[in-house]
Amino acid sequence: MASISMRKVSVQFPLLSGAQRSLKNSVLAATTGGRIARDAREQPVISALNDIDLELRVGDRVAVCGHNGSGKSTLLRVLAGIYEPAGGVLDIRGSVGAIFDPALGMDPEASGMENIVLRLRLMGFSRRQIDERIDEIAGFTGLGPFLHMPVRTYSAGMGARLAFAISTSVMPDILILDEGIGAGDASFFEQANARLRRLVDAAGILLLASHSFELLRQFCTRAILLEHGALIASGPLEEVLSFYHERTHGPSAVRRAA
Amino acid sequence: MSITFDNADHSAAPARPPAWRPASAARDIARGAALWRTWLALGWHDVRQRYKRSVLGPLWITLSMGITVAALGLLYARLFAQPIDAYLPFVALGFIVWALVSGVLLDACAVFVAAEGYIRQIALPLSFYVYRMVWRHFIVFAHNLLIFVVVAFVLPVQINGATLLVLPALLLLAANALWVGLMVGMVCTRYRDVPQIVTSVVQVAFFLTPIVWQPGQLVRESWVVDINPFFHLVELVRAPLLGAAPSAMNWSVAALMAVAGSACTFLLFARYRYRIVYWV
Numbered sequence: 301m302a303s304i305s306m307r308k309v310s311v312q313f314p315l316l317s318g319a320q321r322s323l324k325n326s327v328l329a330a331t332t333g334g335r336i337a338r339d340a341r342e343q344p345v346i347s348a349l350n351d352i353d354l355e356l357r358v359g360d361r362v363a364v365c366g367h368n369g370s371g372k373s374t375l376l377r378v379l380a381g382i383y384e385p386a387g388g389v390l391d392i393r394g395s396v397g398a399i400f401d402p403a404l405g406m407d408p409e410a411s412g413m414e415n416i417v418l419r420l421r422l423m424g425f426s427r428r429q430i431d432e433r434i435d436e437i438a439g440f441t442g443l444g445p446f447l448h449m450p451v452r453t454y455s456a457g458m459g460a461r462l463a464f465a466i467s468t469s470v471m472p473d474i475l476i477l478d479e480g481i482g483a484g485d486a487s488f489f490e491q492a493n494a495r496l497r498r499l500v501d502a503a504g505i506l507l508l509a510s511h512s513f514e515l516l517r518q519f520c521t522r523a524i525l526l527e528h529g530a531l532i533a534s535g536p537l538e539e540v541l542s543f544y545h546e547r548t549h550g551p552s553a554v555r556r557a558a
Numbered sequence: 559m560s561i562t563f564d565n566a567d568h569s570a571a572p573a574r575p576p577a578w579r580p581a582s583a584a585r586d587i588a589r590g591a592a593l594w595r596t597w598l599a600l601g602w603h604d605v606r607q608r609y610k611r612s613v614l615g616p617l618w619i620t621l622s623m624g625i626t627v628a629a630l631g632l633l634y635a636r637l638f639a640q641p642i643d644a645y646l647p648f649v650a651l652g653f654i655v656w657a658l659v660s661g662v663l664l665d666a667c668a669v670f671v672a673a674e675g676y677i678r679q680i681a682l683p684l685s686f687y688v689y690r691m692v693w694r695h696f697i698v699f700a701h702n703l704l705i706f707v708v709v710a711f712v713l714p715v716q717i718n719g720a721t722l723l724v725l726p727a728l729l730l731l732a733a734n735a736l737w738v739g740l741m742v743g744m745v746c747t748r749y750r751d752v753p754q755i756v757t758s759v760v761q762v763a764f765f766l767t768p769i770v771w772q773p774g775q776l777v778r779e780s781w782v783v784d785i786n787p788f789f790h791l792v793e794l795v796r797a798p799l800l801g802a803a804p805s806a807m808n809w810s811v812a813a814l815m816a817v818a819g820s821a822c823t824f825l826l827f828a829r830y831r832y833r834i835v836y837w838v
Contacts, residue, residue: 313836323749381681384582384832396681404675409607418603421596422680 302394302473302504304356304379309388311349311374311529348374349529351388356505363516363537364509365544366526372509373400375526376476379507394504397472399464408452412443412462415451419466433469440465440495442488457488464492468499475503479510493518513541583828590685597686601693605701616701624705627653634770643713650709651796652769658699659791660760662735665691666742667753674838684834688739692732706799716801723798730809731791733816737823744830747837763788787815 319325349371356362364372377383378390380398405422406415416437420430438447441461451459477496500506500519508519516523516537523540525533533540590597605616612618631649635642666688670677673687709715746752767788768775776783783789790811797804 314833316837321748321750323745323752323755326749377678382678383835384579386832398679398681400679405679406675407607409610410603414603418600421599421603422676422682424593424596426595427599 302358303391304354304393304474304505305389305391306352306354306378307389309349309352309354309378309385309390310347311371311378311383312386313346313348315344315346347529349378349385352531354524354531354534356507358504360522361500361506361520362508363520363523363540364507364526365516365523365540367548370526371529372526373478374529376400376478376507376509379474380476392474394473396474396476397467397470397503398476398478399467400478406451406459406463409450411450412441412447412454413438415462416447416466420469423470437465437469440469440491442491461488468495471499471502473504475499475506477506477508477510479512516541578828579832580824580828583824583831586683586827586831587685587824590683590689593683593686594689597690597693600690601697604690604694605697616697619698620701620704623653623657623702624708627705627709630770638771638775640772647706647709647713647715647800648772648796649770650706651799652792654699654702654706655792655795656764656767656769656788657702658695658731658735659788660764661695661698662692662739663742663756663760665695666739667746667756669739669743670747670834670838677835677838684831685740688736688743692735692739695735696728696732715799718801720798720801720803723803724795727794727798727804727812730812730816731795734791734812734819737816737819741819741823741826744826744834747834748830767792787811790815 352375364375366372374383376398377400378385379392380396380400381392382398405419407418410418413434416434417430420433425433441447443458443461446454446458447462451462454462496519506519508516510516520537522535523533523537523544524531525540525544533543605619609616609618614621627646627650630653631646632642634640634649635645638645669687669691670684676682677684677687710717742752742756746756763786766782767786768783769792773780773783773789773793784807790808794804794808794812797808
C-alpha cells in the first residue's frame with residue numbers, strides 16, 4: 301500500500317554567489333580579511349521548506365498550490381527522492397514516479413529511439429523490459445520517422461511529446477507531476493490527457509503541482525497550499541483553491557479564521 | 559475532511575541538519591554498484607555516441623592514438639637515441655595508460671555538472687555517474703590497447719608470467735579511478751575554478767611522469783619519479799605488459815593511495831553528498 305508521511309521535514313539550499321563558487325576566494329576567505337573574504341565567507345541559506353507535516357494515503361489526489369518560489373517543486377523533489385531533507389522524518393512506501401521538466405535528461409545527439417532506451421535504462425529496466433515497452437512509447441509519440449533523427453533537430457513540441465511518452469510509460473504507486481506537463485498541439489493534448497488520466501487512475505497517490513486551477517480540478521480532490529516554504533493550508537480542493545485565490549487577489553475580508 | 563489553516567510563525571531559524579550521513583553515503587555507493595547493468599550499458603552508449611558521426615566509430619579513438627604513438631615514438635626514439643624495438647612498445651603503453659589516467663581525472667571534473675539534467679530529474683545514486691564515467695574510460699582503454707597488440711606483433715615484446723599481473727594492476731587502477739572520480743567530481747561541482755587547476759596539473763604531470771622518457775634516465779634525481787603517484791599507477795599497468803613485474807613500491811603506493819583516498823573520499827561524501835544536488 302502506498303503512503304507518504306512527512307513530519308517536520310525541512311530543506312535548505314545554499315545560495316552560492318560567484319565568489320563562493322571559487323576555490324581561490326574561499327581559501328583567501330579562510331586566511332585573510334577584506335572584502336572578497338567577507339563575500340566568500342557569508343553563506344546565505346534559503347529555507348525552501350520549513351517543518352512540513354503531511355500524511356497521504358491511497359486514493360489521495362493532491363493539488364500542490366502556491367506562488368512561484370513557494371516550495372512546490374522542492375516538496376515534489378523531496379518526495380521523488382531527489383532532494384534529501386535537511387531535517388525531519390520522511391517515510392515513503394511504494395514506488396515513486398515523477399515527471400518534472402520533461403525536457404531535462406535527454407541526450408540531444410542521440411536519436412529519439414535511443415533516448416527512449418536511455419531513459420528506460422536509467423529507470424532501471426532491463427533490455428527485455430525495454431523491448432516490451434518501446435513500441436508502445438514510440439507509437440504514442442506519433443513522431444514516426446523523426447524518431448530516428450537526433451533529438452537536437454526536434455522542435456520544442458516534438459521534444460515534449462517524446463519526453464511525455466517516456467515518462468508516462470510506467471505506472472508507479474505514487475505519481476508526482478510538476479507543472480509544464482501539458483505539451484504539444486491540441487490533438488496531442490487530448491491524447492496526453494487520456495494517458496495521464498489512465499496513469500492517475502492507476503496510481504495510489506497523486507501529487508500535481510500547477511498554477512492552472514482547471515488542470516487541478518480535472519485530476520485532484522484535495523489540495524495543499526505552500527507559502528514561503530511553509531504549508532499554510534490543507535483540505536478539500538475547492539476550499540483551498542478559494543482560500544488561495546482570496547489570499548492572492550481577494551477582498552480585504554480575508555476569511556482567515558476557519 | 560476539514561480545512562486546516564496554519565498561521566504559526568515559521569520565521570524562526572530551522573534546526574541545524576545532521577552534518578554526517580555515513581549510512582546514506584554507504585547506501586549510495588552500494589546502490590550505485592548494484593546498478594551495474596545500467597552503467598555498463600550507458601558507458602557503451604557514451605562511447606558509441608561520441609564517435610557516431612565518424613565512419614570508424616569507436617575505432618577512431620584507436621586510430622588517433624595510433625598516429626600519436628607512431629609519430630612521437632619514432633621521433634623521440636631518435637631524439638633520445640633509443641633502440642626502436644624497446645622504445646616503441648614502452649611509449650605506446652605509456653600513452654595508452656596515461657590516456658586512461660588523465661581521462662578519468664579530467665572527466666571527473668564534469669561527472670556531476672554534466673549530469674545535471676539527470677541528477678535533478680531522476681533519483682539515482684550519485685555514485686552511479688562515477689561508475690559510468692570510469693567504465694567509459696576503461697572501454698576507451700580497451701580500444702587503445704589494440705595498438706599495443708599490433709606493436710607487440712611487430713616488435714619483440716616479452717609475454718610471460720608477469721604479464722598476468724596486469725589484471726590485479728587494472729583492478730587497483732580502477733579502485734583509484736573510482737575515488738578520484740567521486741572526490742574530484744564533488745570538489746569541482748562545488749568550486750567551479752577547480753577544473754582549470756586539474757587541467758594544469760594533468761598537463762604538468764604528463765611531462766613529469768616517465769611516459770616519453772624512461773625512469774632510468776633520471777639517475778641522481780630519481781626521487782622525482784618515486785614521489786610521483788602517476789608514475790606508480792602507469793608503471794603498474796605498463797610493466798606487466800612489457801613482461802616485467804612492477805616493483806613492490808609501485809604496488810604499495812597504488813594500494814595505499816586506494817585505501818587512503820577511498821577513506822578520505824568516503825568522509826567527504828558522507829559530509830557533503832546530500833548537498834551535491836544543490837550545487838549542480
